[in-house]
Amino acid sequence: MNKKYDAIIIGAGVIGSPIAYELSKMGYKTLNVDKFHDAGEGSTAGSCAIVRASYSTADGVAMAYEGFKYWLDWENYLDNVTDEKGLARYMNTGSILIKSQGHKWQKVQENYEEVGVQYEEWNNDKIKEMVPVADLHEFWPVRRPEDPKFFDEPTNEVEGALFCPEGGDVTDPALSAHNIMRAAEAKGAEFIFNAEVVDVRSEDGRVTGITLKDGTQIDAGIVVNVAGPHSFLINKMAEGVWEGCNIKTKALRHEVMYCPAPEEYDYLNEGYHMSDGDIGCYVRPEVGNTFLIGSEDPDCDSQEWVDPDEFYEGKGGHGRDNVLTEEQWKAQCYRLGKRIPTLQVPNQPKGVVDLYDCSDDWIPIYDKSDLPGFYMAIGTSGNQYKNAPVVGRMMAELIDACEKGLDHDNEPFQYKFKYIDRSTDVGFFSRKREINYNSSFSVNG
Amino acid sequence: MQIYVCVKHVPDSSAVITVLGDNQIDENVIFLLNPYDEHAVTEAVKIKNSLPDSEVIAVCLGKDDAEKTLRSALAMGADRGILVVSDAPHESIEIARVLKTVMAQDGIPGLIITGKESIDAKGMQTMFRIGALFDFPVATNVIRLDIEGDIAIVDSELSGGAVDTYEMSLPCVIGAGRGLNTPKYPTFPDVVKSKKKVVKKIALAELDIGTSKADMWIVGLEPLVLVRKPKEITGDTDEVAREVIRILREEAKVI
16 A cells, blocks of 8 residues: 655755645644755755845745745744754855946835835945945946956946845754754654655546655655755656646756855854855855855856756766866956955865756746646745745645635735745745846846 | 975865776876975975075976866966976886976975975875985984975974974975865965966976986785774773773874
8 A cells, every 4th residue: 555645745955844834833744855975965954044034025035034934933933843964054244245347236226115125225335334344346247257358457447235134044944954853853744864755646637646766656635846956857747747837947056155255254153144246156155264255147158958867966077067167266366356355266176066956047937737736846946945834834824725725826816924024925936937137147136 | 595395286185086907097087296296395385485585386287187186286376387298108217307307397395395295196205205316314204394494404203202303404305294284275366366376397207317227117006995894982982981081082182
């Protein structure tokens, strides 16, 4: 006899785990299956775990701002569960968004006003006071070091910044997923690891369960795809699901660099998270007084869409495998080196290469599917880590409402946030939507 | 004074090295400036900044791609570079003869600094061979270098941690150890400045390095598999903490 659950969640990362947690609290018997060896060890582990509210849509800002409240109240959120690995810590550094041509910052500011996000406007003098190592010249447009114009002398200056005193990062993203797993288990959720899904089964037009690589069949009337960069592979296994999505997802390779901060600058204790579209980078402090340098996907950088299994096995060759490239190391470090001219860039690249589960418009799909009982929390596009606890609750309520008969495609579910006084139309995240051209089409969301 | 720094283009220490055939590695990995040579360049630039009218010249024998490594040395403050281009692999007898020839042809070395070893071959021979060819004194694993007039005062760390102090006449050859300095990596403005610096390329065939009485070649390459022997530290918290501190202090010597 196959084991049977109310809901199977494919993936135990930072979004799969909270969906299990919230469904379990609602009385569902859940099982998470993950092909890696522990919670959060897939692309969650490679996340920069940045918590910021600067999104290009009001719904994006609202969800992120709601997320802050969970990170600030982590122990209570977890219902004070103990985790033998310890608890992840949220570092509220504050978050700077440089006003530049590389960001639709005016839209972000409108969204801050609409949602009620606390923020300050900083002029360049104020930025200089708060970030003394910064050179506030305008370097736009973003280029690559292979382009001779990369080295041109700048003349203008950026236009200041928006600063949110709330914002920062979570010290250990994999641990945060593990924490939520322990909290979910305390509510009865089960997790299995090293378990690869090879089929999503259905009968009479409804999902019935999954089959694992070793042949094990597990049954459930609800299956949720939270497979991160593997999401498109899972969607293709489920009858009619891939075809029923107007917005598709794919795995995008991404490199993040670690570069030591200038000696005289205590970035770890005095620095801020900073989104800087003018140089196409975002940065946050990392232990060892190091800058963690992410890329905001400037047009001049190529995008490598890869097979996630080949990638994690180290296959694909230069620029497509899971090894840092020297070209990108120099591109990201030298871009930051323009903003911080005292930044010393070592010869040896250091950093992380991982995958985004990227959607066509870089906005996630939080939705049901064309196969009844099959749901999706996918297409997180490198910008949903911070929202994970909110998404867990929203998805659980969406699933519960749909299972109770809601016609979500025609009467979209309205999710009432727990902390901020606002609802969000979950139809915003629909698989059926047309491409949302308000998006930044980047990790900025 | 002309300060020559001999640098090598080596695989990144974090690269996965694959042996191809009997005696080659798959070179489809990141190659960069040998880490010990970073100390050598940093020290050379420091000395240059304290001695008026001095110049730092980075020299390298390698493939065309090794220009990148010379560019790294220039970004770190060397004034110019010389690349002797050769696609063939070379061992220390040849390397030393090539570097000696090119340095002697270029100028008058007042000081030659190399890394104490390259992280690929780990032969630790090139500096001694250069010293012998020039008839200059050599010190290796140098952790302090002071230039006082015509004399170099050096601290050289021996295995086991003992330190010998030497006074050496200039010119001399210094093998830079890790303790010599903290490498000063280039900032973006340094990189911009270095773009104007010149790397002169010389084909190996253009140099008359003469013939050597000795020769060496790689007969075979095998991956070295390191076997870790983990040991559990047992006892109560105090005992475990004490043992960890003892290991860090006495075995790892990091505290």
